[in-house]
Amino acid sequence: MKISCRNQFAGQIAAINKGAVNSEVALTINEQVQITAVITNQSIERLELAEGKDALALIKASDVMIATDALRMSARNVFTGTVAKVVSGEVNDEVTVTIGDCEFVAIITKASSQSLSLTAGQAATVVVKASSVILAA
Template sequence: MKFSARNQVKGTIKAIETGAVNSEVVIEIAQGVEVVSIITNSSVESLGLEVGKQAYAVIKASNVMVAVD
């Protein structure tokens, strides 16, 4: 598996909340650290996603915002 995105984080699927068209997929990448993605229900099905399985969060963004208090 090769991607142009440099941010690839492996984790475990913690939850999948299925809606009418899209699903919210929660991937735990470290204890107490989660990444959430909204993908189509057909993508969940074609990838065979299930709670407890390992998956990658692949993050590709055109910008990253930084903030401080």
């Protein structure tokens, strides 16, 4: 199956924290990146997710936020890396941030990209809400 989602990360389930309706699933991608997803318990059962099982995290580029300053926030997925490239468009810019061997792609407004003065080689932080992560198994 081919999908249009720009951010696709293969990993192994490190932990599942079950709640009454939803569960938190931690997926280890590499030494620097462990992605947390919040999905329904029904999805956990349907996908037969369990610790140690391989899974895929999918994140739309429009759900990836970029920060350049230290922030305290509620988002579960916050990773600091280096801007690999910025592709400038008329309205939006595509920003690629490298964290270890992972590349996160974000689509942000041109105005936001300019206000952050994003350039290749610059340190940047990727931010993704756990509820924006889709899991596949």
